[in-house]
Amino acid sequence: MADQSAGIVFIHGAWHNHETWDHVVPILNARGIATTVFDMPGAGVNARLPASFLKRPLDSQAFATEPSPNAGVTQDERTDFVISQVRETAEKCGGKVVLAGHSLGGATVSHVVERVPELISAAVYITAFMLPPGMPPVAMIQDESMADALVPGLFAADPAAVGALRVDFRSEDPDYQARIHEAYAGDVGEEMFKKAEAHLHCDEPAQVATVPSPVTKERFGQVPRHYIHCTEDRAVTPAGQKKMIALMDEAMGNKTAVHVMATSHSPFDADPQGLAKILGDIALG
Numbered sequence: 326m327a328d329q330s331a332g333i334v335f336i337h338g339a340w341h342n343h344e345t346w347d348h349v350v351p352i353l354n355a356r357g358i359a360t361t362v363f364d365m366p367g368a369g370v371n372a373r374l375p376a377s378f379l380k381r382p383l384d385s386q387a388f389a390t391e392p393s394p395n396a397g398v399t400q401d402e403r404t405d406f407v408i409s410q411v412r413e414t415a416e417k418c419g420g421k422v423v424l425a426g427h428s429l430g431g432a433t434v435s436h437v438v439e440r441v442p443e444l445i446s447a448a449v450y451i452t453a454f455m456l457p458p459g460m461p462p463v464a465m466i467q468d469e470s471m472a473d474a475l476v477p478g479l480f481a482a483d484p485a486a487v488g489a490l491r492v493d494f495r496s497e498d499p500d501y502q503a504r505i506h507e508a509y510a511g512d513v514g515e516e517m518f519k520k521a522e523a524h525l526h527c528d529e530p531a532q533v534a535t536v537p538s539p540v541t542k543e544r545f546g547q548v549p550r551h552y553i554h555c556t557e558d559r560a561v562t563p564a565g566q567k568k569m570i571a572l573m574d575e576a577m578g579n580k581t582a583v584h585v586m587a588t589s590h591s592p593f594d595a596d597p598q599g600l601a602k603i604l605g606d607i608a609l610g
Contacts, residue, residue, distance in 0.1 A: 331608040332359040332418035334411050338428025338453070339529040340492060342369030344521075345427060348597035349604070356605050361414045361422075365433070366406050367398030367533075372526035375487075383493065389482045396488025398530040404436040411437060411444050421446035423608045426453050428561060428590065429529070432462050435538050439545045447607050448548050451600070452555040452590055455569045456538035457576040463534045470564040475508035481527075489528035508559050510591035521594055546577040551607055553584050553592065553600070560590035 333353065337345040343362040350360045364370050373394035377387040407424075414422050424445050426434035431453025438448045454462050465471060479501070482491040496502055510518050540546070550573070554566050570581050584603045588595040 329419040330357065330359055331610075332361065332414045332422040333604060333608050334361045334407070334414050334422055334424050335363075336407060336424070336426035336430035336433050337362075337365065337368065338426070338430045339490065340368075340494070340525045340527070341427070341430075342372075342524050342526070344369075344524045345593055349593050349601045352598060352601035353605055353608070356609070358605055358608050359414065359418055361410055363406075363410060365430075366402045367395050367528075367530045368526060369524070372528065374527060375491075378493070378495070378527050381495070382497070383495075385481070388491070388493065389487075391482075391487065393487045393489035393491065393528040393530070395526075395528040395530050396532070398533065400432070400436060400533045400536040403433050403533065404440065407433055407437050408441055411441060415444045423447045423449060423604070425449035425451060425604060427451040427593070428453050429462060429534070431455050432533065432536070432538070435540050435545060436536075438548050439539045439541065442544045442548050445548050446610075448545075448550045449553065449604065449607060450551070451553045451592065452558050452561050452566060453552075454561070455550070455552060455573050455581070456540075457569075457572040458540050459537045460572075461535050461537045465565065465569065466534065468565065468568065470568045471562050473559075474562050474565070475504060475559045479505060479508060484531040484534075487528075487531075489531050490534065491528050492525075494522050494525045494527060508590070510589050510594055511559060512557060512589045512595045513591055517594055521591070540573075540576075542577055546579065549582070551582045551584060551603075553586055553603060555586050555588045555590060555592055557588055558590045 375391040431450045592600045
């Protein structure tokens with residue numbers, strides 16, 4: 326086994342890929358922290374795109390009704406994949422690792438920690454879905470505390486009909502593009518946001534949002550957890566973040582360590598130094 330060193334395994338959020346972490350990873354590596362990034366099943370290079378998305382100008386009716394070729398991706402598939410990454414990183418680092426997830430990636434953090442708590446030194450939720458036992462992400466998405474979230478207003482199809490949470494990141498409509506920008510990264514400059522947006526895929530598998538959180542006090546509850554609370558988030562609202570923290574603390578009978586960042590839903594682009602400082606300090610103990 327390798328000499329013991331700090332390591333962080335990253336889980337990107339819905340529609341994103343491994344490039345989410347491009348501005349954060351070099352800072353952590355410079356502190357001697359090993360990092361593992363990847364495209365989740367159904368994301369990045371693993372995403373399958375509807376044919377209508379690739380044809381421009383867009384046929385909005387076809388895009389609204391074409392079944393998603395990405396719809397078959399399951400939460401179990403994602404959980405198993407990340408566990409393999411955690412095991413590999415833990416072996417490389419010679420000990421437990423930090424598991425950090427953004428947005429909907431937080432759901433996978435919970436599933437993984439519940440399965441392999443012995444491999445996780447800390448679970449970190451970056452303005453993410455940290456859900457109490459039995460709650461699926463869709464219940465939180467529909468919660469009153471999330472009423473001001475901008476992302477559902479971007480959906481270009483009925484998730485139940487096409488099997489995906491579908492957003493047209495290649496839209497040529499300036500109003501729609503402005504709403505995308507505001508929803509995800511209102512505090513990030515246009516040029517940087519356009520580079521980030523180019524990596525987003527259109528179809529997030531809908532069924533992963535329906536799987537209840539599996540966490541228990543006996544397993545998940547024994548792992549230290551941290552929440553990075555982004556106060557200017559328009560995707561996962563500040564009120565929603567606070568509600569999830571309160572619900573989880575009550576369910577687990579212990580406290581989440583909360584770190585506050587005055588950023589949008591994309592702290593990795595808005596303030597990568599600040600995010601890397603929090604993550605690095607957690608990893609180094």
